[in-house]
Structure formats: C-alpha cells, structure tokens
Amino acid sequence: MAREIALRALARREYARAELTTHLTARGVAAHDARTVVEALSEDGLQSDARYAAMLVQARRRRGYGPVRIAAELGHAGVAREVATAALAGDEDDWTLSARDWLR
Secondary structure (H helix, E strand, O other): OHHHHHHHHHHHOOOOHHHHHHHHHHOOOOHHHHHHHHHHHHHOOOOOHHHHHHHHHHHHHHOOOOHHHHHHHHHHOOOOHHHHHHHHHOOOOOHHHHHHHHHO
16 A cells, blocks of 8 residues: 555656655554655666756756755755755756856
C-alpha cells in the first residue's frame, strides 16, 4: 500500500526523500514503513533528491528566484547541502544575467 501511494505521488511530480516520507506518513503509513519504502524507491532510481533539486532549481529560476532563496527552499525540503550545491552549480547560466533579464 505504501509503495503504491508513493508511486502515485511520484507519477505527478518529483519529491525530495524527506518530503515523500512526510507525504506517506500524512496518509497513515507508519514512519518506519515510509522510510523503508522511500529508501527502496531511491535505490531503484524512482526517487532522487538530485533530480528533485535540478527540477526545483529550474522551476524557481524561471520565476526569478536567486540561488540563496532556492538553496533555502532545497534545505527546507530536506535535500542535503551537497546535492543542493551541485544542482545550483549545474545550472550553467549566469545568475546576474538571469536577474537582469527577469527585471526587464
């Protein structure tokens, strides 16, 4: 049951590991079972904090958010600092140029 709930959630959008665990427990899945299911999904490549971080960086950047705000949001979602830093560094464009374009 927990795996099915998680898969339905992941079919709609990417989730950070901590976020997906919270999602499952909010739907009545025991905390231990939620952690076990999310770990298995991560090992199977169906859940990825790196993928979640890359998606969030792109989405927030399009909305004009800067790297500090995005990093804070990733931290709030439970994404490890190293993963967040890699996602922000992997975004090739110049942040200042993006900010200028967004202001125009």
